[in-house]
Amino acid sequence: MGDWAHHVRIEANDPRHADKDAETPTQEKAEQSIEFTEALAEILFVLPSRVKRGIKRAQASGNITVTGIVTPRYSEAATPEDGSGANA
Numbered sequence: 759m760g761d762w763a764h765h766v767r768i769e770a771n772d773p774r775h776a777d778k779d780a781e782t783p784t785q786e787k788a789e790q791s792i793e794f795t796e797a798l799a800e801i802l803f804v805l806p807s808r809v810k811r812g813i814k815r816a817q818a819s820g821n822i823t824v825t826g827i828v829t830p831r832y833s834e835a836a837t838p839e840d841g842s843g844a845n846a
Contacts, residue, residue, distance in 0.1 A: 759801065762794055762797075763794065763798075766790060766791055769787055769791075770783070770787070
């Protein structure tokens with residue numbers, strides 16, 4: 759993910775500056791930036807939420823016992839307990 763982030767940052771750097779000689783961003787570069795952003799959001803917000811819900815379901819059914827789980831602080835904000843959030 760770090761290599762991909764570096765590539766996206768380097769590719770996006772020129773168009774952000776007021777340089778008349780800078781290359782205009784292409785549709786492909788814009789789509790690559792969007793794809794990266796979506797993948798990053800999936801990793802940071804969606805996947806932790808899915809794991810947390812899966813663990814809760816497994817525990818409720820008696821299939822597993824989980825100890826020592828540390829959930830990131832942002833996962834609570836990203837996923838309301840009632841399941842009404844965008845990640846539900």
